[in-house]
Structure formats: structure tokens, C-alpha cells
Amino acid sequence: MYRRGFSLALLSTPVALMLARPAQAGGLASLSDAEANRGLKTALEQGALTAVRLLGVRDGFLANPKVRIPLPSALQDASRLLRAMGQGRQIDELEVTINRAAENAVPLAKNLLVNAVRTMSVADAKNILTGGDTSVTMFFEDRTRNPLSGQFLPVVKQATSKVGLAAKYDRLAGKAAGFGLLKAEDASIDQYVTRKALDGLYLVIGEEEKKLRQDPLGAGSAILRKVFGALK
Template identity: 35%
Template sequence: MKRLLSISLLISILTLQSCAGQKINLGKVLDGVLSQTQGGGALTNDDVVMGLKEALKVGINKGADSASKTNGFYLNPKIKIPFPPEVQRVETALRKIGLGNEVDKFVLSLNRGAEEAAKEAKPIFINAILSMSFSDAWGILRGDKNAATMFLKRTTSDALVQAFMPVVEKALQKTQATRYYTDLATTYNALPFTQKVNPDLKGYATQKAIDGLFILVEQEEARIRENPLARTTEILKRVFGAS
């Protein structure tokens, strides 16, 4: 009963602080929970790990759903994939000779490819968080508002690139981004006095698609930490409410 009362009180405080627009310090509030739930009443190791994994799953699901919608990448300035910057001169030169529409078609198809690939992102990302340890989860709970996302990004990015690349490659072929870019590169390489280009479009699109998904996951993590209404499951309410 004492544990339930202390957690309920802290949830009320968090709710009031959130509504008042105040920044919530999860570490300090967590210390309060631990001090008020003596005698084994504090959150268990399993609670903390499960709560963090659930938070990441919620963020991944919502992020992937948002990204996979039509224009999820293309009309979101935070994650829209531009013409590959290492060959920006290709875009500039092609626009100068009147091929701006073709460049625009390629950029659109590139983002459509990322949107298509995002549909397959959920199981890849979710499988990547299953190895999170208690010490990792506890540090994340007491960390910055994007600590969980940064942990996931730091520990899984290489594996995600390998797993996600064939998904992106298939999506780029489906949206014809590969064909559009091949045509553009061929046209550019035929121009006089130009340095030939052959960038790794698949690698570029894969990394940008993953970066965009991480941005969306990070936004959702911040919402879960700061807004009690964003905690949509019981374990999220217990762990982040008590924190």
C-alpha cells in the first residue's frame, strides 16, 4: 500500500508538472521513489528493463508507422532524404541543363523507397533491443530524454544497416529510384569536363532511412518521458510514472 501511495503521488506530481510545462528530472524523481519505497517496494530489475524495452517498442512502432505513410519521409523536413550531398554537383549541373524535373522525380522516388522500407522496420528494430541489460536500462531511465534512443543507436546501428540494406534495396527498385539515378548519373557522366560519379546509392539511402527512423523514435521517447498521456501501456505507466 505504501508503495502504491508513493507512486500514485509521484504520478500526480509528474502530471501537474507536465501540464504546467515544467521540465521533469527523471533522476531526481526516481531517487524519491527509491527512498519512499523501502522494504523491497522499489521497482524491480525486470520492471525497469521491461519498461525501457516497452518504451522503445512504442517509439519504434509509432515511428515506423509515421515514416511508412505516403509522404512520411518526403514531406517531413526533419527526415526527408535529399540528393546525395557527396555528388551535389550532379544535381546542380543537371538542373542547369533543364533536367530539374528528372532530379525531382529521383528525390521523390528515393523518399518513396524509404517510406516503403519503413514498413519492414518494426521487427528489425524490435529484435535489436532484446539484449538490453538491467544496468543499461537503469542508466537510460535516469538519463537524458533521448538516452534510450542514443543507446539503441550506439549499440545496434551496424547490425541495423546490414539487416535493413536489402529491404531498402528492394524498395528503391520498386519505386524506380535506382533506375532514375542510373539515368541521371549516365547523363551527367556524358557531359564534357565532368568528373565521373558512381556513388553507393543503396548505402546512402539505407543510412538516411535509419537516421530518419531514429529521429522519430527519439521524438516518441521524449513524449513518453514528459507526457503521462503518452504512456499507453501499464508497464510504461509504472516505470515512467514512478520515475
């Protein structure tokens, strides 16, 4: 008989495949709930720390097309006119600045991300393992988005305050939002950058966790090799 409970939750979508291969299923059945739980926590913590390391450096956002933060849509629409008015340098400076701000803010996330993993419940683990491709992102967002927004925002403000165009954008965007011409969440460039920085961070964490599942032998951790190797 195969183990039920949390170990079985590790199977997620490949259930039929695992049951069809007794040798590998036997390896999975040998896992205890504690091992399964510890393996997932190790994977999530390793993925979170790797994401912080990749993004919290110069060009971590700016040179990565998956997470590079573009100018707010309203400013993109106006950029051609602004360039024609001689403000092209400020447009370019602002785009670099908002990405640098995200790169500077991301290292602040380390402690909160690690704490979220270490205090994860068995129910959280089951939801992650059975929740599909976005379950990791959803877990971290639920646990950390609000407090991290508060930590990121001052760092972002400090960076954008040095670019005159940012203040001009806020004044115009605030009026546009008041008339319903712009989403309220995009009315402040600092709020916009903070949100995009967190979106990028959670995206990369999810990608790193998927890599660990796909290549447990390359993870460099005995518990990861045992737990996720049983899923191969």
C-alpha cells in the first residue's frame, strides 16, 4: 500500500505515472511526513534566497527581460511627445532609476521570506504541492506582500525623488486617476515600482522552485534529492 497523508500530496499531478512505476513509487512511499515537509521547506527557502541573490544586484532587474520594470503605461504613451520636447534623457534616466530602486529594495526581503517558509504549516505545504504552477507565488504573496511593500517603498522613494520627471508624473497621474483615466495603483510611481518589484521577486522564486523539482540531483541538498528525486 502507498502512504497516504502528506507524503501522497507530494505526488500532485504525476499520480498515475508514479503508480505505474512501482520501483519509484516505493521510494516515494518510504518518505515520512517530516521528510516531505522538510524537503519542501528547504526547496522554498533555497529558491527564495536564490531569487534575492539574482535580483538584488546591479542589473538584476534592468538586464532581465522577465522582470525589467517598464515605465507606467501612461508615461510610455507620452514618452514620444516628451522626447520631442527634449526630455528624452529624463525618460531614460527614470526607467533606469526605477529598476535600480527595485534592485536596491529586494535584499530587504530576505528575512521575511525565510521566516514565511520556516513558519509554514502542513496545510500550507499541501496547498503549495497541490495548487498548481502559481501556488508558490501565492504562498509568498499572501505571507509577505503587505509587509514587504512597507519596507520597499522608502527605498524606492529615495531613488525616484532624485529624478524630476517622477514628481511631474505623480502630479499628472494623480489628476488622471481622479478622473478615472488611470488606474489608482499607477497614480504613484513609487507604488507602481514597489508593486512591480514584488511581482518580479515572486516570479523568480517560483521559477527557482520549479528548477529544484525538475533537477533535484543538482540541488546540492540530500533532503531535496530524496524528496524531489522521488517525484521524478
